[in-house]
Amino acid sequence: MTQDIKEIVIIGDGFAAAVAFIHLLRRGIHCSKILLIGPGLLGKGNAYNCISPFFRLNVREDLPSVFSEDPLHFARWAKVHIDDSEAQTEAGYFYRRQDFGRYISELVSKELGSDQIDQIYAKVSNLYKANEYWCLEIDKLKTIVAQRVIIATGNPPPIWPCAVQNIQTAMSPSQLIESPWVGKDLGNIHAHEEIILLGGGLTALDAINALVGQGHQGVIKVIGPRAVFPPMQAGWKREGQPDWPKNLTPAKLVRFIRNYLPSAPTDSVVWQSAWEELRPNINMIWQQFSYFQRRILFKRLGWLWSLYRFRASPQTIKAYRKLEANKQIQFVLGRAKRIEVAQTVTVVLGDGSKVSGDRIFNCTGVGRDSLLSKLIADQIARPDALGKSIAVASDYRVSKLSGGEWDDLWMIGPATMGSLGDVIAASSIAKQAEQLSIQITLK
Numbered sequence: 172m173t174q175d176i177k178e179i180v181i182i183g184d185g186f187a188a189a190v191a192f193i194h195l196l197r198r199g200i201h202c203s204k205i206l207l208i209g210p211g212l213l214g215k216g217n218a219y220n221c222i223s224p225f226f227r228l229n230v231r232e233d234l235p236s237v238f239s240e241d242p243l244h245f246a247r248w249a250k251v252h253i254d255d256s257e258a259q260t261e262a263g264y265f266y267r268r269q270d271f272g273r274y275i276s277e278l279v280s281k282e283l284g285s286d287q288i289d290q291i292y293a294k295v296s297n298l299y300k301a302n303e304y305w306c307l308e309i310d311k312l313k314t315i316v317a318q319r320v321i322i323a324t325g326n327p328p329p330i331w332p333c334a335v336q337n338i339q340t341a342m343s344p345s346q347l348i349e350s351p352w353v354g355k356d357l358g359n360i361h362a363h364e365e366i367i368l369l370g371g372g373l374t375a376l377d378a379i380n381a382l383v384g385q386g387h388q389g390v391i392k393v394i395g396p397r398a399v400f401p402p403m404q405a406g407w408k409r410e411g412q413p414d415w416p417k418n419l420t421p422a423k424l425v426r427f428i429r430n431y432l433p434s435a436p437t438d439s440v441v442w443q444s445a446w447e448e449l450r451p452n453i454n455m456i457w458q459q460f461s462y463f464q465r466r467i468l469f470k471r472l473g474w475l476w477s478l479y480r481f482r483a484s485p486q487t488i489k490a491y492r493k494l495e496a497n498k499q500i501q502f503v504l505g506r507a508k509r510i511e512v513a514q515t516v517t518v519v520l521g522d523g524s525k526v527s528g529d530r531i532f533n534c535t536g537v538g539r540d541s542l543l544s545k546l547i548a549d550q551i552a553r554p555d556a557l558g559k560s561i562a563v564a565s566d567y568r569v570s571k572l573s574g575g576e577w578d579d580l581w582m583i584g585p586a587t588m589g590s591l592g593d594v595i596a597a598s599s600i601a602k603q604a605e606q607l608s609i610q611i612t613l614k
């Protein structure tokens with residue numbers, strides 16, 4: 172019986188799972204003691220498994236760092252292994268996401284040497300405790316028993332934010348692109364089609380970069396509550412350190428940030444440098460706030476934070492400006508209430524107005540993680556402050572509904588945002604994985 176019990180199971184196969192795996196191996200845990208469960212190739216996941224060469228990292232080459240002792244590892248690797256004449260900009264090199272995915276795969280292979288990954292290519296549908304072990308159900312077919320579990324299920328792909336009527340009458344499945352992150356249906360688009368982008372963030376900019384890159388001539392309609400895209404990354408540099416006041420409340424925090432930022436354009440070096448000087452302390456401040464305070468802050472400022480925090484690669488903004496100059500882009504303010512599908516696609520907005528096009532991309536952001544929802548429903552984990560995920564402590568242990576934390580269940584990755592703050596970028600996740608591997612190997 173004990174032979175069937177896995178020592179460590181990592182749920183997920185994306186960047187977070189890969190860096191957790193790499194750091195555990197580097198800390199001396201043999202790969203035979205780790206089982207990975209996830210549907211795809213380790214290290215790719217939702218973010219870096221993209222097919223489209225037009226989808227780029229939104230950060231310059233020195234930022235997605237996997238090893239704290241060698242932050243420029245990727246930048247050096249890229250110089251040798253990436254052939255991409257379009258990567259260089261005034262703000263640094265912005266490489267293709269698929270090349271970053273290749274980098275992570277190479278790191279995994281290098282760390283493994285001649286050993287093999289033990290991976291089950293499936294999704295975990297249920298996780299529960301039986302006596303002292305964790306049981307992981309895989310697609311209801313198989314149950315794995317484990318001593319310790321790391322949840323790294325990442326960013327759930329987008330789902331339509333409203334009802335889609337007559338979905339079966341779509342001219343082709345790619346007329347309705349529910350999850351555009353991979354970029355798989357872009358090649359089939361006729362150059363004169365009218366395209367609707369539902370949502371106006373980085374995913375919409377990726378679609379724009381791809382469409383412009385393949386010579387799109389038709390109109391692109393962007394539907395969203397605001398007619399604004401994230402600013403372009405500038406060549407920012409942290410120079411100073413804010414002198415944070417004591418006893419911050421959300422209102423005082425907002426005031427302090429407002430006063431700290433210079434009155435300069437948000438795509439300028441000076442503005443972005445000040446913004447980036449504020450960021451290193453934000454997680455600590457966030458964690459000091461009560462659940463109530465975090466919810467208020469997120470409700471009031473979540474969209475603004477996302478807008479300025481996740482800035483766009485210069486290549487995507489250049490593509491957007493090209494559309495603007497050609498009068499090929501239109502913003503429609505509003506929120507989708509319903510999508511109707513016939514020969515064309517029509518989005519019915521909250522005020523009853525309609526926007527039609529040949530094809531629609533859902534650029535509305537992350538969906539919902541069914542495993543995390545189940546853990547909350549089954550009372551195994553406590554919901555986090557934002558009610559979107561499960562709560563974790565600062566050492567990534569998952570919080571029990573009954574109080575305290577599990578000693579053998581952790582979570583890393585973007586789903587820890589409600590508990591830990593600004594943890595979505597690759598470098599933050601790699602840091603989490605590194606710290607978790609130290610914790611696990613010291614036990």
Ligand SMILES: Cc1cc2nc3c(=O)[nH]c(=O)nc-3n(C[C@H](O)[C@H](O)[C@H](O)COP(=O)(O)OP(=O)(O)OC[C@H]3O[C@@H](n4cnc5c(N)ncnc54)[C@H](O)[C@@H]3O)c2cc1C
Pocket residue numbers: 182183184185186187188208209210211215216217218219227228229230235293294295296323324325326327352542583584585595596597598600
């Ligand atoms: C489209 C996109 C682009 C991004 N671009 C950047 C960028 O340029 N720079 C940057 O720093 N950050 C970027 N990010 C942020 C991103 O959060 C991190 O960089 C990182 O890639 C997240 O990795 P992850 O493994 O946590 O999540 P994901 O990449 O979402 O991978 C999670 C994986 O877990 C699998 N999974 C989910 N549920 C289960 C289950 N129940 N059982 C088994 N497996 C499961 C999923 O299928 C998926 O493959 C981007 C995110 C997205 C979505």
